[in-house]
Amino acid sequence: MDFPLTDQPLVTVVSPLYNGERYVPILIDCMRAQTWTNWRYVIVDNHSTDGTNQAAQDCIGEDSRITLVRNPETYGVIKNHNVAFDQVTADCTWFRFLQADDVLTADCLQRSIELGEKHPRVGVVGSWLQWGDEVTSNQFPEGVNFFSGREVSRRTLLGEVYPFLTPSALLWRMAAVRHRPTFFDERYLYSDVMACYEVLREWDFGVVNVVLTDVGRDEASVTNRVTKSFNKLLGSNLHLFTRYGREVLDDAAYQTRLEQRLADYYAYLGRSLFERREPEFWAFHRDMFAQCGLPLDRTRVRASAMEQLRDQPRWMLSMLVKSFLPQGKS
Numbered sequence: 001m002d003f004p005l006t007d008q009p010l011v012t013v014v015s016p017l018y019n020g021e022r023y024v025p026i027l028i029d030c031m032r033a034q035t036w037t038n039w040r041y042v043i044v045d046n047h048s049t050d051g052t053n054q055a056a057q058d059c060i061g062e063d064s065r066i067t068l069v070r071n072p073e074t075y076g077v078i079k080n081h082n083v084a085f086d087q088v089t090a091d092c093t094w095f096r097f098l099q100a101d102d103v104l105t106a107d108c109l110q111r112s113i114e115l116g117e118k119h120p121r122v123g124v125v126g127s128w129l130q131w132g133d134e135v136t137s138n139q140f141p142e143g144v145n146f147f148s149g150r151e152v153s154r155r156t157l158l159g160e161v162y163p164f165l166t167p168s169a170l171l172w173r174m175a176a177v178r179h180r181p182t183f184f185d186e187r188y189l190y191s192d193v194m195a196c197y198e199v200l201r202e203w204d205f206g207v208v209n210v211v212l213t214d215v216g217r218d219e220a221s222v223t224n225r226v227t228k229s230f231n232k233l234l235g236s237n238l239h240l241f242t243r244y245g246r247e248v249l250d251d252a253a254y255q256t257r258l259e260q261r262l263a264d265y266y267a268y269l270g271r272s273l274f275e276r277r278e279p280e281f282w283a284f285h286r287d288m289f290a291q292c293g294l295p296l297d298r299t300r301v302r303a304s305a306m307e308q309l310r311d312q313p314r315w316m317l318s319m320l321v322k323s324f325l326p327q328g329k330s
Contacts, residue, residue, distance in 0.1 A: 008038035009093035009117065011109055011171075014084035018046040018074065020100040024055040027098060028066065036109035041066045042087040047074040078186045081167070085183040092174055097167035101216025104168070108212040112171040115206045119146050123176030123203025124196065126163040127212035137163045140207050147207070149200030154248040157241055158257055163205070164193045169213050176203045190236040197244045230281055234265050235288030242292040266297075270304030274319040 015027055031041045045053050053070055060066045069087060088095045094113055098104065112125045128138040139161040155161045176199050177183060184191035238261050245254050269285065289296040309316045
């Protein structure tokens with residue numbers, strides 16, 4: 001579908017940044033390289049303490065397509081994303097996030113929007129992703145571009161596909177999300193994925209079967225630091241499954257997949273016994289189980305630990321020994 005320049009639907013791209021000075025020139029160059037010309041770009045500086053604000057001003061220059069917004073104080077990660085979403089104006093047809101360390105291919109907006117415009121029931125458009133040396137989110141059949149929202153949710157919860165790796169991976173139709181009071185639920189760090197499941201209750205999913213986003217791996221990012229310390233991904237995946245699984249899975253499939261997730265979770269908690277994790281760690285995981293409507297079974301944690309000790313005694317004991325060493329020693 002080819003659009004004359006005067007007929008291109010407007011797309012807004014938003015980047016919520018905190019101390020992202022080094023990324024600003026790359027992000028702006030990425031936007032200026034887009035073959036789709038009817039775009040606006042908004043950088044939301046979350047009251048950074050580095051040179052993010054000045055770098056953005058210098059790079060923007062006189063380019064009226066690009067706007068810089070600075071928060072009056074530093075907000076939480078999810079609130080900052082909601083502030084960014086609030087910058088999308090009523091005349092916008094599509095929007096997407098662009099995270100600090102991600103890069104869009106030059107034809108990303110064009111290919112995504114053209115696909116979405118072919119199917120008016122598509123509320124979200126994804127694509128393949130370059131993640132280091134790996135191409136991911138490419139589990140959909142090549143040559144097939146449209147799927148029902150229910151089908152994508154079902155296959156994602158079963159672990160067959162995962163198109164929601166980063167907010168930068170997705171293009172959203174504003175008609176599908178404009179009614180949301182806030183785009184992301186600020187109670188949950190994984191609310192970007194929750195938004196996907198909720199929109200796909202009523203809308204379909206489109207996928208461009210080529211790489212359109214290069215996903216960065218900034219290990220120092222706020223999200224990575226918060227998530228990895230307690231392996232919060234396990235908890236969030238269990239919560240997402242129990243929250244949305246019954247909507248798209250029959251009872252047998254739901255119970256089978258739930259048991260698989262619980263087995264993985266208890267294996268991790270069993271290993272954590274040998275690491276002598278702090279009380280805050282166990283409080284977090286008890287709370288995650290409670291949010292899922294499940295008790296954290298201490299007997300099962302101990303049984304998993306003993307099973308792993310039996311199967312991998314040297315490794316498990318080495319973990320226990322390391323837990324007694326001063327931090328940073330091994």
